[in-house]
Amino acid sequence: MTFQGLVSTWQEYRVPFLLAQLALLGVVLSIRFVQYRNAQKSKTLRAPPVRSPILVSKDKNWQEGDNDRSPDPAFREIVKKFDQDEGPLQAKVAGSQKRMPKRVTGVKATKNLGIEEAGNRKILPVIFFSSLTGSSERYARTLTNDIRQSLHRQASNVLEPQIHDLSYIDYDDYFVTPPKPAEGLQYFYLLLVPTYNIDTVLTTFLDNLKETHHDFRIDTAPLVSLAGYSVFGFGDKEGWTTEEQGFCSQAIEIDRWMAKLTDRKRAFPIGLGDVKSDVQSQLEAWKRGVESVMIDISINGSLGEGVRGSGDSLESDEEDVDTTGAGSAASKPRKPTKRIPNTSTNLGDLEDLGENHGLDTGSDADRTQISTPIPVDFTISKNTSTAPQPLKEMVPASSPTFTALTKQGYAIIGSHSGVKICRWTKSALRGRGSCYKYSFYGIKSHLCMETTPSLSCSNKCVFCWRHGTNPVGTTWRWQVDPPDLIFSGAKEAHLKKIKMMRGVPGVRAERFQEAMRIRHCALSLVGEPIFYPHINEFVQLLHADKISSFLVCNAQHPEQLESLKVVTQLYVSIDASNRESLRKVDRPLHRDFWERFVKCLDIIREKRFRMRTVYRLTLVKGFNIEDEAEGYAELVARGLPCFVEVKGVTYCGTSSSAGAGLTMQNVPFYEEVTSFVEALNTALGRRGLDYGIAAEHAHSCCVLLASKRFLVDGRWHTLIDYEKFFECLESGEEFAPEDYMGPLTPEWATWGHGGFDPADERVYRKAKKVAQEMTRSTDREDEA
Template sequence: MAHDNWSLMALLPLEIFDLVSLWHTYRIPIILTTFTILIILRTALHIRASREKGIASLPPSPKFSIERKGFLGDTKASEKAPRRIVGGLKKRNSLGENATPEDQKVQVLVFFSSLTGTTEKTAKLFTEQVIKSQADSAVFHEAQLLDLSYIDYDDYFITPPKDKSSIQYFYIILIPTYNIDTVLDNFLEHLRETHNDFRIDTAPLARLLGYSVFGFGDREGWPTEEEGFCSQAREVDKWMAKLTGRKRAFPLGMGDAKTDALERLREWREGVEDVLANIAETGGLGEGVVGSGDAVESDVEDEDVAEDGGELLFEEQTLARRKTKAQKSGLNDLEDIGGTLNKSTSMSDSSEPLEIDFTTYSKGAQPPSPAITKEMVPKNSPTYDALTKQGYSIVGSHSGVKICRWTKSALRGRGSCYKYSFYGIASHQCMETTPSLSCSNKCVFCWRHGTNPVGTTWRWVIDPPELIFEGVKAGHYKKIKMMRGVPGVRAERFAEAMRIRHCALSLVGEPIFYPHINAFTAMLHKERISSFLVCNAQHPDQLAALNPVTQLYVSIDASNRESLRRIDRPLHRDFWERFQRCLDILRERRFEQRTVFRLTLVKGFNIDDEAEGYADLVQRGLPAFVEVKGVTYCGTTSSAGAGLTMQNVPFYEEVCAFVEALNTALARRGLDYGIAAEHAHSCCVLIASTRFKREGKWHTRIDYEKFFELLESGEKFTPEDYTGPETPEWATWGNGGFDPRDERVHRRGKNKVALTESQGALMKGKD
């Protein structure tokens, strides 16, 4: 190989041969010299650049400053002097890094809460005015109005809505303040929990363009802000400032509902509209906007002192942040309840029980809360007025009783409800009551129109069970006596109605929410009153501690997590886990008492393609019975706001088709169930375990006397031990379920006719 190389070199010209020889001889000095020269050049260039940068950073000369300020009268006089910006970096364009306002769209969302309807009307008018003011702008989508009672907070107050990348959102919140527990308490708790949740970003709503809050108050009840004027609005404003990264676009507005609320709202709206106009022009809130984050305007929202570039922000507010304002318990409703408000509720009674936490059943014990003396439903509250107008008798501070339409119907011989067909309960001898008017769900089909209190913890005065028991009986009998002069009431049934034999703990709210529910049911059983208790599957600890009742219901309103969230709108974050745990508890107790799954079918929500899902839930809980009932529409504005209309009410034929599909799905899983009975008039069908089928006949009714004997014996017993007589033929599947001894009266002037088998089969859910 070496021979070949020398042969090739021999062919090269003499000059090239000499260069190659020189390179091999001096290559090391050449490389070192070249490297040294490059290092020297690089160092010289670096020194020169540093010197130029230092000169550029020096302050301007006096002459330059004078010229900039305009004292020399030249062309530079019109230029502004450089500004020193204190408080952080310049804010980005809220519409995007490179976007212009014309490229983006702004969606204004107006949130409100209303109990008596006044704030709702004001919010609607306000939204119309905002829409009108933006009519000539191509930047804005039409403003939307949203009721806080009918939205999922996770969709709006953990992250902004995710529709299109080109849409930015601006929140406007209009709320009154109440002296009772309402959805606003839950809303505030949600904001507080979101801010304190370590899994969520400190400012998860920072992508909002901005927000602003207006509160309606009553200075007659609360003369000053320190004494509680618009306290809930101020709390919302504080937490929104934290969650948005201080994007308060306009200061908190407040108005007295009795005097100047509309005038103050008009002024505040004009200010908000100016901010929105500025957003449309510049794409952001700008810098130095009044109310865009100063801590003094939001009380203690800046407890965690912010730092930016080594300069302490808002340091002059240190003293203000240390001030803590005591929460007033004597809060008055500040919407439109006038001079009947309570102004003297006290928090000084330390003998009251501590708040009971029902929120996190699976977590460790929480520290005790301060003593609570607030009433759930004060007599001078709008909740009390709303419930009494609906026919409730309020007992104590948190219980209620009411007679249903089936009680009135049975007294007149026009038929009892499905409980008579299925279980032998005569409606005119049944008392419908609840020891807790508060609930932890906001179901779209709730009959109470959102007027009952809501909450995840018991934080009210606790009435003794003796007071509730005697009070609800007195209230029930009083209402029965009022039926004495109603035409058509049968004397023998009126006499029977004066002896309560059954109690349906399903009126409103959550019965097992009441801390002394076992003592209350014991009083019922002592007087040989059967107990039919309905719970919403959100309180597993209380359900597990419940003593046996005659029949235990769990509401199963959806077959999956998403449907349950849309229909029941639960307040608990871990609602699905709670729900599943309650099903497990029913499975564990299925041989101690009769257990029932109650399915309320809402067309468009939980019927289509969900029979298989419900079958899985039945397989998990193995209840004794499954009641399938079509929803009853109340025809209220609140229901419409929740997305429920008459179109969501299934016809009876649709309910029957669903029941057959569910029964088939159960059989496919090898579960021993069958369709046992029906009550077409209630749009209700009963699926029963074959445990209650003897010699080919269904025995779904209850031997109530036997139940009390077994209960009093103190011995263990099973549901089969107090199974009653055979289910009547007229109540079984395919026969309508209307008692032939009664007569059916059609509405709208139709003649009274006995319900026949064919009529029962054709009844619709709305009847």
Template structure:
């Protein structure tokens, strides 16, 4: 039909429109799909044909040969500027137009980041310092760390070594985390120089993982606080070259990573990623120190050496996989709850109370006011309701976090297995009891503890226990071989004192009953042993650390059980809050700061200040409680030329008694790893000489002390204040009946002095020069044969 006919025929036009509509309804789905896929293909084509932006890498911080620097300075033509060459101060009209048009849109910048210029020759002299951090309880990791550092020095050919005198690497430095200053290394990297040129740092960590509180926990806590401290940059260590972590674990206790294998090393690796701005140079290494630890560490060292040599040659860690630095790809390094175990409960009820609910917008405000007026739950107020109009959008509902506090010594932990293997009975989750060897000896009539000679304690009626297996020191002479937990603050489940009291008594009696069939046990002493009369709170750990120590002491005293409490002078606040005990000990293992650090290996960084404060507290209490300084002499550590230093401490604390005892060697490999061997055990005559020198020093200062008693069998000597010398005789024994009478009449905070419950005169056989062995008993050698004494 001609065009004019269509135009002049309305019916024809309407028929055409109807036909088009019917055609659309019949084929609309293929039409839509065809258009959609056409657009998709067009978008893909444009995407792949577009010029890709070059990836930027870490700026090189080391020098390159002069020709390479000159080549890098030249501008390479790209597809966008290859057709136009611009010279300074000139150009054709088309060139000027191109430059003018280029400024109308966003500019694309290509090439390397601008580098800070240094003085001539500074780059060539720049060095790399590898810092090897380690933590250790038994000193195994210290040995491994030093061997690793020596092997790494050879592999890198460090400057000054025979392999390569012109190397960029300085000899690796090994640092103990228990001695290193966190503020110096983990907040702001230390500024080091070598021959006047700056030194770049590379951090390595060799960390065993423990399920007890150690320096690792302090390290992780410091890292977390540093990262979240608003005064400090979230990545304060971003100036270092890089870092890497290797962890040691025990697959017997933690078979898999999910069950805790090397879990603390993984945490350190995660926090270092935050603090350094994701400068992980080499993946986390892990090895079982009992099985394949050495082999895994060697493999890790080979890969690490390659990375360090790459840093030396290129000045950077190289390019990572695209997107590897994105938070989504690194969500394992996101923030998480770190205090205890966290369990999220999705079924927890939402907080919908009208009084505490948040107002999201104006409409919600009106709705809530109407509901409140309807049920009368909200009273009319004269003051206007405060509304925050700055809120943008609605906040997402938060999951309820249920914090689960962990146990100090879970039954499934290697610590539990190790302590029970050593003969301890674990009570609850953090207490323990064990029979002392002197209890077994007294039951068989083979001698009693020095406490019997000094204070009249029947060893077979004494229970040795502790309400806290955790300690804040890692003493080189500890009998527990570093297996007990250590920590600076209480962060575990707290068992009630009644549970502990009942549990330690039950387990003590069980162990006494097991002695019934032992040859030589005396029937009368066995019967007496079934009634506990004394409690030595000195088994392991720090008894004063237990939050309810005063309640526990009250239970002992209620059953007329005397209390001999030993603390390590690291918890002055708890010591100041302590109520009456029968006798209060403070371990004085060194006379100066450096010696105390070497022997006790404390976790507290202000250990010396805490130590001094505890001495002041004992001085204040010397007329209210029997106070004792306990000196453990370790040859090669605190014996030589330290008598004067100990005299200074005695002058400051003025204790009632000073016990001087030679260290007992436990004969294990862990002791030797801590620097303790049989050569460190003083002979009894050496202990006597030290006591004589100490007593002479006290006399020169005008302090009224004297040598009161001795127990040669346990290499122990007692120096006492003249307050306990009556009519020329020493009265170091305790009147226990009188002590409980005073406690009942005056209360646990009562005002009574040590002289009020001073006992009878010290037996003649226990005084200085008489040996101190109980004449009722018979000394025997290791094979049980009687020892003849003259």
């Protein structure tokens, strides 16, 4: 039959064919419907559904013995079987919650490694090495013997280490599917690897780590069961001077891929040693750190808080402000949060709280507490309250202030103190530079602890980073914690935060080890440290532990300042040169703020021969820069401090700062700061004052003016001899700042050299680096 014949046949019979198909479909549907109805009828004729024993137990009318009297035989059988298997029904009523369906919490459960008790954990160190000339093997075998002898004396839970050559093992046995540990045992990997510019077994090993991570058939973190890992690299700085140029590059790559495969279980920062200079000392320091970590794991059962998922440390110019770059938390859409009425602006202004401020604190007890009369400073008001008021905590653990400060990274000590590590500490740990205190005074940021014994302040400065979070007040009206509690708590919290950095990429092992010994304390975190009633006792505890003290006050408490004993360096914040500017910038609570300010400057003048004194000027465009150099010079002439620090304000970008009248337009450029410093230096010279520009730290936008008391033979000596300071202190005799004057200020820190330590690695933001490269390119074209 031809194609045209088929078409004609279809045209002739298509209608009957389609009707037949519809009829067949109707018959099938009818049959299915009848079957469904029959099934429903059969269900209704069956016995009633058996009730769950758990539900029966909740029936108020159910009594013991009702199971046997039930008219439903099926139900009696079910209950009888339940009683035989699970015990009497009535005895199971109290435990009925255990038989409920499993609750889904939305949190991924961690793998059970079969280790329940921390004290029962056994740690087995496994040392891997690679060597062509035999040097790395000798170091690895020496390390094995040292760990065996050292840990045998210190920790019985750390077993005798194993050692393997990467050339003779099957990678799948250790780095794809690690050896299955016995119950109560975890492996700890140590990798000692050199770096070569030729293809070696390390090249194959690195390729294997990459392939393992990217292989879709293998878990992305197959080594998550490890207790931890750490890497030490051997390099030669004659061939590769820096890490960017290839120094220990293969060790750094292995460390990075091991972090991925173990789900970031870097237990100790990577160690790097130059085989022609410091390899022995670096390896020894790394070994001590690794041993301490293994002991901690054997005791506590884990790497500790902050290691897993710690990620990169903050590198912005603001301490803890969310960045808006790609991948940051700020760039992601945020869910709307439920706001608490009337708390956004009044939270920090506790001095102004009263029963009519509309602050809803939740419970009746809290409302009663806030509505009680607030102690009043007699110097600013005639209204006094003679009724004794019970002392309460400055920052209770249940308060919004506590929540806000801890969210910002503070550790609250006791009821009114705090500690926090700044971004410069994180930067110094990674070899990316310390803050201006290192350039000016020789303080390494990773050896410095930032703390305050008082979170309260008597000012509400427009540039303060902690608007709405720290309390304010003019008198101490809270309970007082003893100084030894604050001291021990601050040290413990600081070291805990340092330990949280050991899993951060780029942290240097030797600096991490150094950071475990606190050498300096900056009493300038937030609030007013001199406000604490036992500040002298607290400073004495610092000095007894050989920790130097840098104390900053806001020039509003002359009585406390006058009674202050010797500190290593005493700061006073000079935020304006006249009464009106000071009122606008510092927004003080005292009505006689200017009189207090001037009196504090007079006290600084008296103390300048007993301790190093410093004026700290924070420049804010539109507030205290324009045409105020002469006024600042008058204030310097009044107090004659040893040093004058001039620093541009750091804008934190918060809405509270905007509400205070501060925007990015108020942040001066470094060129504007240096121009102001030169104008101030000229104004001081016209008054016959012996000052000069001694040092700078451009990255902090900070410049140091120093008294020529510290200019010896035409060279500045702004650094501090800390050992000499403690010797003078322990002698019991009076001494002057010149008695603990340190060595020469390094050339790179002096005026005109930028102030960045060349031993560190300067890291630029991408946009800033591109702009600088374009500038250098333009300069070269101009020279050509």
